[in-house]
Amino acid sequence: MFPQSGKSLVFDNFPDPTNTWEIIETIGKGTYGKVYKVLSKVDGSKAAVKILDPIHDIDEEIEAEYNILKALSDHANVVKFYGMFYKKDIKCGDQLWLVLELCNGGSVTDLAKSMLKRGERMDEAIIAFILHQALMGLQHLHVNHTIHRDVKGNNILLTTHGGIKLVDFGVSAQLTNTRLRRNTSVGTPFWMAPEVIACEQQLDSTYDARCDVWSLGITAIELGDGDPPLSELHPMRALFKIPRNPPPTLQQPELWSDDFNDFISQCLIKDFELRPNVLDLLQHIFIKQTVSREKMLQKQLIELIDLNQQIGVIEKTSHHGKTDRSRDSNDRHERIHTKKGSNVKTELDEGDDLAALEVLDEDSVTDQLQDRYGRDQIYTYVGDILIAVNPFHQMQIYASQTVVLSFKLMAR
Incomplete structure (x- = not known):
């Protein structure tokens, strides 16, 4: 299914995007570059393009994302992949274009935060619907021996038709018959499972696809509270605390149903050998409540997305020219990929905590x-x-x- 690993992509083999796609506007910032809305010059359809710099980006992550998208994007809950393009530009630098389905409903994080800002909470049935669709996407990956390794609200995107899509496969990994577990510490700190964090200090530690289940449990809390647990801490200090702290819960568990609290507790079992897998969680009572209600819940979700976008347009107009104060918070939620010998923070300012060291x-x-x-x-x-x-x-x-x-x- 996957191209032979270990062979780097030959960028020159990809077509030039200039004849096919035209950039309309900037719509976001990814981990390794900006994301733009583009218009097809062939049929007038719209898509999203993640533009990467192959000189400065991590080539193996580009290759991983390309291989996974090419092989596994044929699922309703995985973002569609329209192709890779290579634009040569001596003046501004060469670019790789990953052209993807346009998910212009924003992320589930954006939706949850927007509602909380208005003094509302996302309805549990909507949360269950989002988590159910995310689980279906993860099941598709796991059945095909692939771990996402960066499941979080910002990587679960919405379409204006109520579709729910997993995106961003730059740190995903393929499992093989000879390598059913991984031992690389990678992901976004607040969502990382204890066993993934352990790999940084313990060379004999490994983990399997159930690390995605932990991350989804943190995402469930994020949908309820607006932020993941420990988000007030420096990311490196959070990494120090996650393996040592008891499993996190919603800030006010009493405001939520026993079923929702139990779903989270099942996802956040610290010993991953005892943690349920995605197939088990699809049978959880909290998730099964969405069965036979999908169309109704999807309609409600579309209405929420609609309202969120209308409010967003109003806020953009009223805050025109003001600084985006959320940027610092978002920067702290970027992922890490630790490697022995890499350029990481090795010095601290006076009075800092050693837990802030990247190694x-x-x-x-x-x-x-x-x-x-x-x-x-x-x-x-x-x-x-x-x-x-x-x-x-x-x-x-x-x-x-x-x-x-x-x-x-x-x-x-």
């Missing part, structure tokens, strides 16, 4: 502690853990009354 291993912790010790910074946080290094000399960092009190407490 948190024995060498990086030792180097940081040694550096701070040399600057008489004897206290260092790693998440919720405080490390104290004995300075072996007097330091004027405590008032005399603090020292006396400490001796009194020790004497007791």
Whole structure:
């Protein structure tokens, strides 16, 4: 089904997009480039194009996305793929064009946030419908031995006809008979499963397609609360906490049904060997409530998308020229792909938490502690853990009354 792995794409083999597609407007920003709305010069149809720079982007991620889209986009819940194009441009730089189905209803994250901003919550039946469709898309991937590895609300897009599509397969991975598990730590921090995070520090750790189930559980919370758990933290600190914290829940579980809470708890079982797979979750009572109600729920979803777009147009008009304050928040929700020896953050500002390091291993912790010790910074946080290094000399960092009190407490 897939082209032979290990052979890089020959970009020159792809057609030039200039004769086929015309860019109309910018519609978004992906992980590795902008996304535009384009018009077909052949039949007048519209599509979306993700424009990538093959010089600076990660070639293997482009290849992974191309292979998966080419092989698996024939499903109602996976974005349709119209082809790859290569535009040579000596002046501005060469470009790869991934032309995809236009999902102009926005993401499910946008919809949930917009409703909460208006003081409304998304109805549970609509959430169940969205999750059901996402599960169907994931089942299609998993049956074809592919893990998405970046399931989140921004990667579940809506069409104006109420379609629900999985997108962004740049970090997806194929499983083979000889490699039924993976061991690469990749994804967007707040949605990453504990077993995926563990692969960064433990070389013998592996995971399987059930990491997508964890991410979908986090997405379910996102649809209810507007943000994933720990979103107020630095992404690297969130990575530190996810494996150590108990499974997250909705902020106010009592406001939601027992079935919804149970669905989330099933998705967020920390031991992935005990976590249900996608097929199991399709039989969950929360998901099965959508059966025989699909047309009605799809109609309700279309109405919500319509309303959201109307409000969006009004807000764009009223905020014309103002800075987009949501940009910082969105930037913190970008994915990471950690690799040994890659260019990652290895230094911290004074007072920072070691959990903010992009590589948190024995060498990086030792180097940081040694550096701070040399600057008489004897206290260092790693998440919720405080490390104290004995300075072996007097330091004027405590008032005399603090020292006396400490001796009194020790004497007791």
